[in-house]
Amino acid sequence: MQTAPRKVINAWCMYDWANSAYNLVITSTIFPAYFEGVTKNRMPDNEIEFLGRRFVNTALYNYALGTAFIVVAFIIPILTSIADYRGNKRNFMRFFCTMGAIFCCLLYFFAPEYVPENANRLSSTSLTIGIFCMVLSCIGFWGSLVFYNSFLPDLVPHNQRDRISARGYTWGYIGSVILQILCFIVVFFPESFGFHSKFDKDFMPARISFVLVGLWWFGFAQIPFRYLPINTMKERRELKNVFSNGFLELKKVWTQLKHMRVLKLFLVSFFWYSAGIQTVFLAATQFGAKELHLPTDKLIITIMIIQLVAIPGAIIISRASERFGNIQTLMTVVLIWIGACIGAYYTYTDIQFYILGAVVGLVMGGIQSLSRSTYSNLMPETKDTASFFSFYDVTEKVALVIGMFTFAFIEEQTIHFGGMRNSVLALMFFFMLGFVWLGLTMSALKKAQKQSSGTAQG
Structure with a gap:
């Protein structure tokens, strides 16, 4: 296949620039710390009531995110199949982006009521708004990503996908750090923006940051929406019942996967280590705040270290894959994740937390x-890229559900003897399973390459 024009590839990378601000500010830094702060109360173990049940506040946060991933896992296979049939995955990507950005902005209304006695109270209505907007913005973020990812095999051939995939992540880290710095200015210097009372300084900067993220995400996303290709009218297959045909398409893709041993084994390994990766990232701020009692500024420093180190990290790992192979490199990286989980269990100081953040x-x-690029390279040549990538994304989302629910459940059950430390240690077993299945994937890949070589010589 031919490589897409440079401006189209750069436009594709620009979506990472646009939406990664959500992943950093809302998922990783300001919003988790804000949520933990506004839901903290005098009840035992900071429990809050939601939908008639009491939850540990951070466990409720993880359960809500897990629910969002369940929704994404159910709807994405249908939508991506429809997108492949109708050739309009760019439109679906735009829909989820717009939805996510709007509900991200609406998080501004998730705030406690002002009480003169300085005992700021979070009403049940405000908590419901916060959970509702958090879940829908999360669905918008992850929902748009499946369509974004599915463009990669349409734009570049196999030998360029590792490099372009890494470029997208690099642009995302740079863009998210820029907006994060802007948000930090508002958070750390609230008086400069007219916030002088303790109530305003405690809550308004974070709420403004949520709005800035939504505007940044939606605004820069207009660049890829302008340049990413959409199939011609002749290529689109207009079908009367797109929902039933969508399920038929999924069945066809699943049938193909059952006969592709290497790709199937890779998806199993990806499932297990993904359950650990995203859960660690999503829960890092909560861990620092609750287990180490770190103030917001030190939590933000840690996440910034993660973001800044991730830029050269993505490039280094991409270069390593070119030299040693994708699967071998992934196995090495998963071993590092296992070590990071053990290290987190024994982390007690801010310096240790910074070092751990650098490793992560x-x-x-x-x-x-x-x-992402390994899966893309293992895929067969097909026009139904969105449907194939839906399996990839559903695998990740289901893994996230298991990871988040496991993390929250273990925290609740062991809140008085380990809490989140036990949750982090439990994630190590997800990485161990991922490592084992990567080993099986490598063996199957070598066997397939040997058979292919023998057939060619014959």
């Missing part, structure tokens, strides 16, 4: 980028 950052972007 080094392998965070690289393993995501390399996983």
Whole structure:
């Protein structure tokens, strides 16, 4: 296949620039710390009531995110199949982006009520708004990514996908850091923006940051929406019942996967280590705040270290894959993740937390980028790229559900004797399973390459 024009490839990378601000500010830094702060109360173990049940506040956060991933896992296979049939995956990507950005902005209304006695109270209505907007913005973020990822095999041939995938992640890290710095200015210097009362300084900067993220995401996303290709009218297959045909398409892809041993084994390994990766990243701020009692500024410093180190990390891992092979590189990176989980269990100081953040950052972007490009390279040549990538994304989302629910459940059950430390240690077993299945994938790949070589010589 021919490589797409440079401006189209750069436009594709620009979506990472646009939406990674959500992943950093909302998923990783300001919003988790804000949520933990506004839901903290005098009840035992900071429990809050939601939908008639009491939850540990951070466990509720993880359960809500897990619910969002369940929704994504159910709807994405249908939508991507429809997109492949109708050739309009760019439109679906735009829909989820717009939805996510709007509900991200609406997080501004997730705030406690002002009480003169300085005991700021979070109403049940405000909590419901916060959970609702958090879930829908999360669905928008992850929903748009499946369509974004599916463009990669349409734009570049196999030998360029590792490099372009890494470029997308690199642009995303740079863009998200720029917006994060702008948000930091608002958070750390609230008086400069007219916030003088303790109530305003505690809550308004974070709420403004949520709006800035939504505007940044939606605004820069207009660049890829302008340049990414859409199939011609002749290529589109207008079908009367796109929902039933969508399920038929999924069945066809699943049938192909059952006969592709290497790709199937890779998806199993990806499932297990993905359950650990995203859960670690999503829960890092909560861990620092609750287990180490770090203030917001030190938590933000840690996440910034992760982001900044992730930029060269993605490049280094991409270069390593060119020299040693994708699967071998992934196995090495997963071993580092296992070590990071053990290290987190024994982390007690801010310096240790910074070092741990640097290690996580080094392998965070690289393993995501390399996983995406490895799957793309193992895929068969097909026009139904969105449907194939739906399996990839559903695998990741289901893994996230298991990871987040496991993390929250173990925290609740062991809140008085380990809590989140036990949750982090449990994630190590997900990485161990991922490592084992990567080994099986490598063996199957070598066997397939040997058979292919023998057939060619014959």
